[in-house]
Amino acid sequence: MIDRRTFIKAGTAAGTMLAVNELLGSSGGRISVDGPIVISTWDFGVAANRAAWAILEKEGHALDAVEAGVRIAEGDLNNHTVGKGGYPDRDGYVTLDACIMDDRGNCGAVAALEHIAHPVSVARKVMEATPHVLLVGEGALQFALESGFEKEDLLTPEAAATWRKWLQQKKYQPVINIENRSFTTEKLPGNQYNHDTIGMLARDAAGRLSGACTTSGLAFKMHGRVGDSPIIGAGLYVDNEIGAATATGVGEEVIRTVGSFLVVELMRQGYSPEDACREAVNRIIRKKPETAKIIQVGFLALNKQGEHGAYALQSGFSYAVCNQNRQDLLVKGKSIF
Ligand code: SD4
Numbered sequence: 342m343i344d345r346r347t348f349i350k351a352g353t354a355a356g357t358m359l360a361v362n363e364l365l366g367s368s369g370g371r372i373s374v375d376g377p378i379v380i381s382t383w384d385f386g387v388a389a390n391r392a393a394w395a396i397l398e399k400e401g402h403a404l405d406a407v408e409a410g411v412r413i414a415e416g417d418l419n420n421h422t423v424g425k426g427g428y429p430d431r432d433g434y435v436t437l438d439a440c441i442m443d444d445r446g447n448c449g450a451v452a453a454l455e456h457i458a459h460p461v462s463v464a465r466k467v468m469e470a471t472p473h474v475l476l477v478g479e480g481a482l483q484f485a486l487e488s489g490f491e492k493e494d495l496l497t498p499e500a501a502a503t504w505r506k507w508l509q510q511k512k513y514q515p516v517i518n519i520e521n522r523s524f525t526t527e528k529l530p531g532n533q534y535n536h537d538t539i540g541m542l543a544r545d546a547a548g549r550l551s552g553a554c555t556t557s558g559l560a561f562k563m564h565g566r567v568g569d570s571p572i573i574g575a576g577l578y579v580d581n582e583i584g585a586a587t588a589t590g591v592g593e594e595v596i597r598t599v600g601s602f603l604v605v606e607l608m609r610q611g612y613s614p615e616d617a618c619r620e621a622v623n624r625i626i627r628k629k630p631e632t633a634k635i636i637q638v639g640f641l642a643l644n645k646q647g648e649h650g651a652y653a654l655q656s657g658f659s660y661a662v663c664n665q666n667r668q669d670l671l672v673k674g675k676s677i678f
Contacts, residue, residue, distance in 0.1 A: 541587070604621045
């Protein structure tokens with residue numbers, strides 16, 4: 342049964358979007374795919390997936406694939422919500438959050454990290470070279486520099502100009518919950534400032550699952566604010582027995598519901614990836630019905646069988662899929678509102 346519209350992005354990044362119907366099965370979009378597969382959030386996941394696929398198709402490890410994949414988004418200066426070029430917080434600092442998790446339950450994360458363009462690689466280093474899971478702020482930067490990462494100015498002229506414009510437009514005053522206020526007045530996020538954290542999930546040829554999530558967080562957030570993206574269980578979770586999940590959107594609501602862990606646990610109970618994501622979205626609505634109407638949160642999931650699915654609060658969420666049958670597939674995520 343044809344149950345959703347999908348889109349193939351053909352050829353180059355500027356290629357035409359061709360609408361096609363994909364046969365995904367009748368129950369929550371279930372279809373299992375043999376061999377490696379990588380999926381990631383939002384349209385720019387297509388380019389990130391290509392980098393991951395280059396590793397997966399050579400029977401590389403899913404962990405290497407997700408790190409290489411999300412580094413593409415981190416390095417894209419036109420992406421203002423991930424890595425270098427990300428919009429700063431309200432005080433003008435670019436602070437990055439990222440995490441990574443492998444098939445054996447190993448995980449690492451950094452939060453509020455400044456000056457390092459590839460926080461996902463620092464997160465991996467935390468995972469592999471320290472007894473810890475999460476390093477934050479100054480300590481994370483110190484660790485990154487000691488580990489040989491290059492110190493950079495991450496605030497690009499374009500991001501700085503947008504921030505200055507935002508300050509003017511907002512007649513900025515430090516008010517508690519200013520971020521929420523801006524969400525309600527501008528129907529954020531994801532508005533033009535807050536779209537596009539990348540979460541990536543992969544299964545390699547050996548059946549190993551891994552995931553990564555990286556972001557500059559919500560634009561113009563309070564200095565020191567950390568979202569869901571570096572929090573294992575919230576922005577990302579991987580359980581090699583069951584599947585993996587990641588989240589995008591307003592991290593506060595994802596943390597409140599431990600969203601990615603919830604999605605994986607629902608899949609453990611037999612939910613398809615799409616149904617699990619829908620249930621996690623509904624959990625947010627039940628906890629905060631009014632907030633849920635004016636924010637965006639999207640979940641993306643991949644199970645052990647290679648079935649994938651997504652669900653979001655608001656329309657406009659998309660995710661990219663790459664496997665041996667299809668490359669550069671862009672799927673329109675379903676939504677509640
Ligand atoms: C955060 N979840 O910092 C991230 C932001 C995001 O699409 O995903 N934007 O809350």
